Amino acid sequence: MSAIQTSAPDTSLGRPGRVTYLGGRVAEYVVVLFVAVTLNFLLPRALPGGPLKLFGSPEALARLTAEERAQIATEYGFGDPVHVQFFAYLRSVVTLDLGTSLSDGRTVTEAIGEALPWTLLLVGTSIVCTTLIGIALGVIGGLRRSEGKGAGTLIGAIVVDSIPQFWLAMVLIVWFGVKWQVAPTFGATGPDGVTVTGLAQHLVLPVATLTITGIGYIFLYTRSSMLNVLTSEPVQHAHARGIPRGRLVRRHVLRPALLPVHTLIMLDIGFLAAGAIVVETVFAYPGLGRLTFGAIAARDYPLMQGTFLVLTLMVVLMNLLADLTYPLLDPRTRTGGES
Amino acid sequence: MTLSVQDITVRYGGKVAVDHVDLEVADGEVVAVVGESGCGKTSLARALAGLLPGSAEVSGRGVLRSDRHPDLDLGAVEDWRGIRGRRIGIVPQGAMSGLSPIHRVEAQLREMLTVHDGTAEPGDLLERVGLTARELHSYSHQLSGGQRQRVAIALALAGDPDLLIADEPTTGLDAVMQGKVLGLIASLGISTLIVSHDMAGLLPYADRFAVMYAGRLAEVVPVTSLHQGRHHPYTAGLLAATPSTDRTVTWASISGSAPPLDDLPEGCRFAPRCPVAADECRTTVPDLRVVGDGAVACHRVEVATDVGYPAVPRAAGTCGDPVLTMSGIQHTYRSRSRTTTALNGVDLTVGRGEIIGLVGESGSGKSTLARIALGLIRPSQGAVTLGKDEVTGSRGRRLRAVQRRVGFIHQDPYDSLHPGMKVAALIAEPLVIAKVPRGEHDGKIRSALAAAGLPESLLGRYPGQLSGGQRQRVSIARALVNDPELLVADEASSMLDVSTRGGIATTLRSVATERGLAVVFVTHDMGEAIQSCDRIVVLRHGRVVEAGACGTISSSPEHEYTAQLLAASHH
Numbered sequence A: 001m002s003a004i005q006t007s008a009p010d011t012s013l014g015r016p017g018r019v020t021y022l023g024g025r026v027a028e029y030v031v032v033l034f035v036a037v038t039l040n041f042l043l044p045r046a047l048p049g050g051p052l053k054l055f056g057s058p059e060a061l062a063r064l065t066a067e068e069r070a071q072i073a074t075e076y077g078f079g080d081p082v083h084v085q086f087f088a089y090l091r092s093v094v095t096l097d098l099g100t101s102l103s104d105g106r107t108v109t110e111a112i113g114e115a116l117p118w119t120l121l122l123v124g125t126s127i128v129c130t131t132l133i134g135i136a137l138g139v140i141g142g143l144r145r146s147e148g149k150g151a152g153t154l155i156g157a158i159v160v161d162s163i164p165q166f167w168l169a170m171v172l173i174v175w176f177g178v179k180w181q182v183a184p185t186f187g188a189t190g191p192d193g194v195t196v197t198g199l200a201q202h203l204v205l206p207v208a209t210l211t212i213t214g215i216g217y218i219f220l221y222t223r224s225s226m227l228n229v230l231t232s233e234p235v236q237h238a239h240a241r242g243i244p245r246g247r248l249v250r251r252h253v254l255r256p257a258l259l260p261v262h263t264l265i266m267l268d269i270g271f272l273a274a275g276a277i278v279v280e281t282v283f284a285y286p287g288l289g290r291l292t293f294g295a296i297a298a299r300d301y302p303l304m305q306g307t308f309l310v311l312t313l314m315v316v317l318m319n320l321l322a323d324l325t326y327p328l329l330d331p332r333t334r335t336g337g338e339s
Numbered sequence B: 001m002t003l004s005v006q007d008i009t010v011r012y013g014g015k016v017a018v019d020h021v022d023l024e025v026a027d028g029e030v031v032a033v034v035g036e037s038g039c040g041k042t043s044l045a046r047a048l049a050g051l052l053p054g055s056a057e058v059s060g061r062g063v064l065r066s067d068r069h070p071d072l073d074l075g076a077v078e079d080w081r082g083i084r085g086r087r088i089g090i091v092p093q094g095a096m097s098g099l100s101p102i103h104r105v106e107a108q109l110r111e112m113l114t115v116h117d118g119t120a121e122p123g124d125l126l127e128r129v130g131l132t133a134r135e136l137h138s139y140s141h142q143l144s145g146g147q148r149q150r151v152a153i154a155l156a157l158a159g160d161p162d163l164l165i166a167d168e169p170t171t172g173l174d175a176v177m178q179g180k181v182l183g184l185i186a187s188l189g190i191s192t193l194i195v196s197h198d199m200a201g202l203l204p205y206a207d208r209f210a211v212m213y214a215g216r217l218a219e220v221v222p223v224t225s226l227h228q229g230r231h232h233p234y235t236a237g238l239l240a241a242t243p244s245t246d247r248t249v250t251w252a253s254i255s256g257s258a259p260p261l262d263d264l265p266e267g268c269r270f271a272p273r274c275p276v277a278a279d280e281c282r283t284t285v286p287d288l289r290v291v292g293d294g295a296v297a298c299h300r301v302e303v304a305t306d307v308g309y310p311a312v313p314r315a316a317g318t319c320g321d322p323v324l325t326m327s328g329i330q331h332t333y334r335s336r337s338r339t340t341t342a343l344n345g346v347d348l349t350v351g352r353g354e355i356i357g358l359v360g361e362s363g364s365g366k367s368t369l370a371r372i373a374l375g376l377i378r379p380s381q382g383a384v385t386l387g388k389d390e391v392t393g394s395r396g397r398r399l400r401a402v403q404r405r406v407g408f409i410h411q412d413p414y415d416s417l418h419p420g421m422k423v424a425a426l427i428a429e430p431l432v433i434a435k436v437p438r439g440e441h442d443g444k445i446r447s448a449l450a451a452a453g454l455p456e457s458l459l460g461r462y463p464g465q466l467s468g469g470q471r472q473r474v475s476i477a478r479a480l481v482n483d484p485e486l487l488v489a490d491e492a493s494s495m496l497d498v499s500t501r502g503g504i505a506t507t508l509r510s511v512a513t514e515r516g517l518a519v520v521f522v523t524h525d526m527g528e529a530i531q532s533c534d535r536i537v538v539l540r541h542g543r544v545v546e547a548g549a550c551g552t553i554s555s556s557p558e559h560e561y562t563a564q565l566l567a568a569s570h571h
Helices: A015-046 A058-063 A066-076 A082-095 A108-146 A151-161 A165-179 A196-230 A233-240 A245-273 A277-282 A288-297 A301-329 B041-048 B105-115 B122-128 B145-157 B175-187 B233-240 B279-283 B366-373 B396-403 B423-433 B438-451 B456-460 B468-480 B498-515 B526-532 B550-555 B560-568
Strands: B003-012 B015-025 B030-034 B056-064 B088-091 B163-167 B191-196 B208-213 B216-222 B289-291 B294-296 B322-334 B339-351 B355-359 B381-386 B406-409 B486-490 B518-523 B535-540 B543-549
Touching (some): A015 A082, A165 A277, A196 A245, B015 B056, B015 B191, B175 B191, B216 B233, B339 B366, B339 B518, B355 B498, B355 B526, B366 B518, B423 B438, B423 B456, B423 B468, B438 B468, B438 B498, B468 B498, B498 B526, B518 B526, B526 B560, B535 B550, B543 B560
Parallel strands (some): B030 B191, B030 B208
Antiparallel strands (some): B003 B015
């Protein structure tokens, strides 16, 4: 994508260089976003079956005459040639007027607007838990491994990492929700509306599911990154220079070891922010994930395009954020610093 | 006396890496421990600093004395905190990649000062190693190799140690920078132990040499009496194996390679490679005894005055028609934000049976030129012809056909051979690619193997079972197997022990003469080029600054830069 990069002079020190760099990165992501948005338009149309097949009940559908079908298709624009639909779609993306949901009559913007805060609450909480626990365990695991211990933790992590989300969700529902009745299993709020305790209680099981299934690979990633850095030359040399172990780990190991984990977590946030489809569906949590699931099930093109757009935006945005924050953590990737 | 150790022995499992070594470093003295790779010199240095892995067993006695601290019994140290960095300063091997990548130089120096209660200021430490405040605020990746090495030395000085241990402090630096860094270490006035494979390079800077072979001390000798009196044949070999920039001095090589630790010969361990070995050497271990100002462990030291190692042959003086012609080569690398002109109008001709030395320091464009000759890079401007065929204009199948007539020897014999393929399969690969009929493979492989100086018994081995020199010979055999017209050797001996370099040069000379090959020998070592090539082309900043016959360049260089290179490699 260097074509859209305005060339910087060799002595790109300080501001002009940095601005060019930022501009270049953002321009790259605009291109990525356009490609992704185009795919969002094409993918729903690649699904077998169309919205008309699921319009109302099958019986009602069967009673529709050919004329009536054509009328519905015209109304929603399905009858137009694909390129006309595409430009209409692009216009709607830019103006954020994403049309009306086919299944419940709300506007797509409205539906997403209602679901988004729930997803952010659920996913935000679980990302914080996953990251903190996963990294802490990974760091400990890496340090223990470098002393020749901790094979058990590795096996444990691989087992936890292989647990399917839907299975864990159902096990939690059966034990904690049904058998011991200590946590609600359904929805995001209790009967008395939005209360802090109600919200927290309803978060317990879905967050537990997302956290437990998410910890494994953050742990494994952090651990192997720790091991790489612990045996790297700069750390070996610092050890030879007499830097004590505690200080060595804090100052010379942690930051380089967490660099790749940082990227991983950023991408994770991007994917999850568009909704945790399985968990939200199992726990009937009213977030974006469940909305997406419903939209796919109903072949609700406008809603699908809308939720996919949010997913795309989030992933691209977090990628960009990871790209832009990385140089803050790793001086080697800073531009304009050549000697 | 700052350091005095006796009977140091290091064992890894059953293998003895360091075998009852005694060593002393006087106040302010620079002692160099030298020898080929695997001789135990690094194990010795690491044992002194408590840096060996847990699997190593160390025994022996050692005392570190100073007028500022109480005597330290090195054998009784349980906890190395407060010793490394404060009593013993370490300059670890590979400073090129050993500084912290995420901290500025100043922060790294401050950390060492804090941890080791140093009283200096970071700026003063940098000044002491010849750097300025500009480097103080730099990150490691913004510094050159020489600057990084200086920072590593400054870090070792932060705790004001009594003893400095520097492990191969010049690896990866070019000749000019090597001299500067060693000169700096020698000028610090601290008792220093330098571990190095480059004995000749240390001659101007070390006070005393401890020559190690296969875990034992072969000789301990002050530098002042190194060029007179009687010495261990191995010491003589190491010095003779360093190519001189004076073409009247012959260049020799020690045949064979150091024995593996689990298969050590009886008696004197050097006997199998020693030209003057007698029966006694193969049965009885020689003791280290006083000879002149030093000590030598050799039964034959009385007769070992003129050892007579095999010399690297010179050119026959005739060279045939041009094989490779490069004219007006210009090449520019482009990236996002910068363009770098690697080559700027270079002409080069190599004839049949001729070895051309392409000399220059890193960044001079010599590797780019070699890649262009191989047809791997298409130059921005200029033409390359091989025999009658144009390389630069060819693409696809025609280019590959031309490329098959060029053999390539890579710099790194450790990375350039697939570890999972046997020697026979490695050498056969160019034949398979060129679709040479199966029936011809065997004969060609055996002929290439013989030309590269390897016994056929190695055909069934894996690269991991070979020494560095043997690996590089496998590379040569692979390059020769499909009867190329041109051989490109990119720093082919730079990663090998000095003792085997002459052997590789001898082999290249014999294939050039016997097979009528044109050879492009890329090197940064002026001495090596002068000793083994017919003509030398000196590159700097992408231009040819001087070209001519080896003898002429050696005795009367015209360009100032050539003279500088000669001075830097002058031993």
